[in-house]
Amino acid sequence: MRKTIVGVxxxxxxxxxxxxxxxxxxRLIAENGWTLLSGGRQTGVMQASITGAHEAGGLTVGVxxxxxxxxxxxxxxxxxxxxxxxxxxxxxxxGSDVVVACRGTGGTxxxxxxxxxxxxxxxxxxxxxGQAFLEAGASExxxxxxxxxxxxxxxVAGYLKELGRI
Amino acid sequence: MRKTIVGVxxxxxxxxxxxxxxxxxxRLIAENGWTLLSGGRQTGVMQASITGAHEAGGLTVGVxxxxxxxxxxxxxxxxxxxxxxxxxxxxxxxGSDVVVACRGTGGTxxxxxxxxxxxxxxxxxxxxxGQAFLEAGASExxxxxxxxxxxxxxxVAGYLKELGRI
Amino acid sequence: MRKTIVGVxxxxxxxxxxxxxxxxxxRLIAENGWTLLSGGRQTGVMQASITGAHEAGGLTVGVxxxxxxxxxxxxxxxxxxxxxxxxxxxxxxxGSDVVVACRGTGGTxxxxxxxxxxxxxxxxxxxxxGQAFLEAGASExxxxxxxxxxxxxxxVAGYLKELGRI
Amino acid sequence: MRKTIVGVxxxxxxxxxxxxxxxxxxRLIAENGWTLLSGGRQTGVMQASITGAHEAGGLTVGVxxxxxxxxxxxxxxxxxxxxxxxxxxxxxxxGSDVVVACRGTGGTxxxxxxxxxxxxxxxxxxxxxGQAFLEAGASExxxxxxxxxxxxxxxVAGYLKELGRI
Numbered sequence: 001m002r003k004t005i006v007g008v009x010x011x012x013x014x015x016x017x018x019x020x021x022x023x024x025x026x027r028l029i030a031e032n033g034w035t036l037l038s039g040g041r042q043t044g045v046m047q048a049s050i051t052g053a054h055e056a057g058g059l060t061v062g063v064x065x066x067x068x069x070x071x072x073x074x075x076x077x078x079x080x081x082x083x084x085x086x087x088x089x090x091x092x093x094x095g096s097d098v099v100v101a102c103r104g105t106g107g108t109x110x111x112x113x114x115x116x117x118x119x120x121x122x123x124x125x126x127x128x129x130g131q132a133f134l135e136a137g138a139s140e141x142x143x144x145x146x147x148x149x150x151x152x153x154x155x156v157a158g159y160l161k162e163l164g165r166i
Numbered sequence: 167m168r169k170t171i172v173g174v175x176x177x178x179x180x181x182x183x184x185x186x187x188x189x190x191x192x193r194l195i196a197e198n199g200w201t202l203l204s205g206g207r208q209t210g211v212m213q214a215s216i217t218g219a220h221e222a223g224g225l226t227v228g229v230x231x232x233x234x235x236x237x238x239x240x241x242x243x244x245x246x247x248x249x250x251x252x253x254x255x256x257x258x259x260x261g262s263d264v265v266v267a268c269r270g271t272g273g274t275x276x277x278x279x280x281x282x283x284x285x286x287x288x289x290x291x292x293x294x295x296g297q298a299f300l301e302a303g304a305s306e307x308x309x310x311x312x313x314x315x316x317x318x319x320x321x322v323a324g325y326l327k328e329l330g331r332i
Numbered sequence: 333m334r335k336t337i338v339g340v341x342x343x344x345x346x347x348x349x350x351x352x353x354x355x356x357x358x359r360l361i362a363e364n365g366w367t368l369l370s371g372g373r374q375t376g377v378m379q380a381s382i383t384g385a386h387e388a389g390g391l392t393v394g395v396x397x398x399x400x401x402x403x404x405x406x407x408x409x410x411x412x413x414x415x416x417x418x419x420x421x422x423x424x425x426x427g428s429d430v431v432v433a434c435r436g437t438g439g440t441x442x443x444x445x446x447x448x449x450x451x452x453x454x455x456x457x458x459x460x461x462g463q464a465f466l467e468a469g470a471s472e473x474x475x476x477x478x479x480x481x482x483x484x485x486x487x488v489a490g491y492l493k494e495l496g497r498i
Numbered sequence: 499m500r501k502t503i504v505g506v507x508x509x510x511x512x513x514x515x516x517x518x519x520x521x522x523x524x525r526l527i528a529e530n531g532w533t534l535l536s537g538g539r540q541t542g543v544m545q546a547s548i549t550g551a552h553e554a555g556g557l558t559v560g561v562x563x564x565x566x567x568x569x570x571x572x573x574x575x576x577x578x579x580x581x582x583x584x585x586x587x588x589x590x591x592x593g594s595d596v597v598v599a600c601r602g603t604g605g606t607x608x609x610x611x612x613x614x615x616x617x618x619x620x621x622x623x624x625x626x627x628g629q630a631f632l633e634a635g636a637s638e639x640x641x642x643x644x645x646x647x648x649x650x651x652x653x654v655a656g657y658l659k660e661l662g663r664i
Contacts, residue, residue: 083417087253106283117272130298251581438615449604464628
C-alpha cells in the first residue's frame with residue numbers, strides 16, 4: 001500500500017516560534033510513521049520540518065521550486081527539482097493526504113486555497129488567514145485551527161482516520 | 167511596446183450578479199484598449215468576462231486548464247491549452263499587469279494569493295476574502311475592494327498609472 | 333473565431349543561417365495573417381522569429397521560461413512569463429496549430445517530440461533530427477522537411493488547409 | 499544523504515519484450531538499493547518497472563500525469579499526482595540521477611531530449627531513436643545503448659560512479 005503523506009507548508013522566512021513548530025510537527029509526523037512532503041528548500045518552515053522528521057528517522061520528500069538539486073534541504077531523502085517555480089505548489093497539495101500549514105505568506109496561502117479546492121483537509125498551526133478566506137475555498141471545506149504541534153498532529157490523525165489511512 | 171494585460175479571475179460557477187459584473191469588467195477592459203487574460207474556459211466568470219471584452223472588440227487570451235483547445239470560451243482570440251490543471255494559475259497571475267478578482271472559490275483565492283506574492287496589484291470586485299488573508303499575502307500588498315465594475319476599472323487604471331503603463 | 337497560431341521553436345543560440353531562416357519564417361507567418369507563438373526569449377531563434385513577425389506587423393505571443401517579464405523578446409505583443417522552465421514547452425506545442433522547428437538542441441527536440449505526441453503537424457526547417465526519432469514520435473506522425481523558409485511556409489499552409497483553418 | 503534515483507521512462511503501451519525489460523530493470527534498480535522514479539501510471543513500461551522494483555523490495559516514486567491519486571500504479575510507495583499532464587515530464591528527468599529509456603513514443607523521446615538538455619545521462623534499453631536526434635540534444639551528451647537489462651544496469655552503475663553517487 002502506498003505511504004501516507006502529510007504535507008507541511010509555510011514561509012521561506014519564519015520567526016523562532018514558527019520554526020520551532022515546524023520542527024516539532026516534522027518530528028511528530030515521522031514518529032507516527034508518515035512521510036513528510038514539502039517544498040524542500042533550505043529555508044524557513046521547509047528546512048525546519050525536514051530537520052525534525054529526519055532526526056526522528058522519517059522519510060522526507062521535497063518538490064523544489066528550482067531546477068538545481070543542490071538547493072534541496074539538508075535531510076531530504078527524495079529530492080525532486082522541478083524548475084517550475086510556484087507551479088509546483090499544486091504537487092505539494094495533491095500529493096498530501098492531509099496538509100499542515102504553518103505561518104507563511106502568499107505562497108502558503110495559495111497552497112491552502114488549492115488544498116481546500118481539491119479536497120485535502122488542512123490543519124492550520126498557529127496561523128489563521130481568516131474565516132472569509134477559508135469558507136470561500138470550497139463548498140465543503142475541511143480545516144481546523146491548532147495552537148500547538150501536539151494539537152495539530154491529533155487533528156491530522158483524525159483526518160487520516162476519516163480517510164481510512166489509519 | 168507589449169500590450170497591457172488585465173487578468174480576470176473568478177469562479178467556474180457564479181450567480182447572476184457575479185456574471186453581470188464579469189461581463190461588465192470585460193467590456194470596460196476592452197473599451198480601455200487593454201488585453202483580457204483569463205483561464206479561458208466556457209463557464210462562469212471566465213466566459214462572461216471574455217464575452218464582455220469580445221463584444222466590445224477587445225483582444226482576449228485564455229490559458230486553459232485543459233489539453234483540449236475545444237474547451238476554450240466563445241470569443242477567445244488566443245487559445246493556449248496547457249493540460250496543466252491548476253498549475254497554470256501562476257501564468258494568469260504573472261501575465262497580468264493588474265488582476266481583477268470576482269467571486270470564486272479555492273482556485274480564485276489561490277490566484278489572489280499568488281498575485282500578492284508576486285507583486286501584481288489586485289482589485290477585488292464584490293468579493294472579500296478577508297483582511298487576514300490579504301495581509302498575510304506579502305509584506306507590501308497592493309489590493310483594493312470595489313463594489314461595482316465602474317469602480318473596479320478606475321482602480322485598475324490607477325494601478326496601471328503607478329506602473330507607468332498608461 | 334480564434335486566431336490561427338503557428339509556433340516557431342529553435343535554439344537559444346543559433347548560427348547566422350538559422351537566425352536568417354527564423355526571421356524570414358516570422359515575417360512570412362505575419363504576412364499570412366497568422367499569429368506567431370514562441371518561447372519568447374531575447375535570444376536565438378525566438379528573438380529572430382519575433383523580430384521578423386513584428387516588423388511585418390504580425391501579432392506575437394511569447395510563453396517565457398522565466399518569471400521575469402523583462403526577459404521577453406523585443407517585439408513581443410503578448411508576454412506571458414511562467415517561471416516554469418522547461419515545463420512550459422508543452423504550452424508552445426498545444427497552443428500551436430502547426431509547429432515550425434528550426435535548428436536547436438534538447439529543448440527544441442523535446443518540443444518536436446511533444447508535437448508529434450499531441451498531433452500537431454511539424455515542419456522542420458533546415459533541421460533533421462532523423463527518421464528514427466520522428467517515426468518513434470507517434471503512430472500517425474505528420475511532419476515535413478523544408479530547406480528554405482518559403483518552402484516551409486507552403487508546408488505550413490498545406491497543414492492549415494487540412495485542418496480547415498484556411 | 500539523499501537517495502540515489504534512477505528514472506525509468508517508456509511507452510504507456512508496450513510489447514511483451516519491452517514489458518519484460520522494464521520489469522527486469524525495475525528489479526535490478528531495487529536490488530542495487532536505488533530508488534525508482536517514473537511517471538507512475540498503471541500501464542506499460544511504468545507499471546512493469548514499478549512491479550519489478552516493488553517485488554524486489556525497492557522504493558518507488560511516481561509523478562503522475564493526472565490529478566487523481568487512484569491512477570497510480572500498483573506497488574507505488576510515493577504517489578505524487580500533478581494534474582499537469584506532459585508538463586510533469588521535466589520532473590521525472592530532473593529528479594533522476596540517471597535515466598533509463600525503454601521503447602516509447604513522443605512522450606518518451608521528449609523525456610530523453612530533456613535529459614540530454616539538462617545533463618542527465620541516458621541509457622537506452624533496446625530503443626534507438628537515432629544518432630541525429632541524440633547528438634542534437636546537447637553539446638556534451640552522455641548516452642549509451644544497451645541491449646539487455648543486465649547491460650543497461652551496468653551502464654547506469656558506470657554513470658553513477660562518474661557522478662560520485664556510488
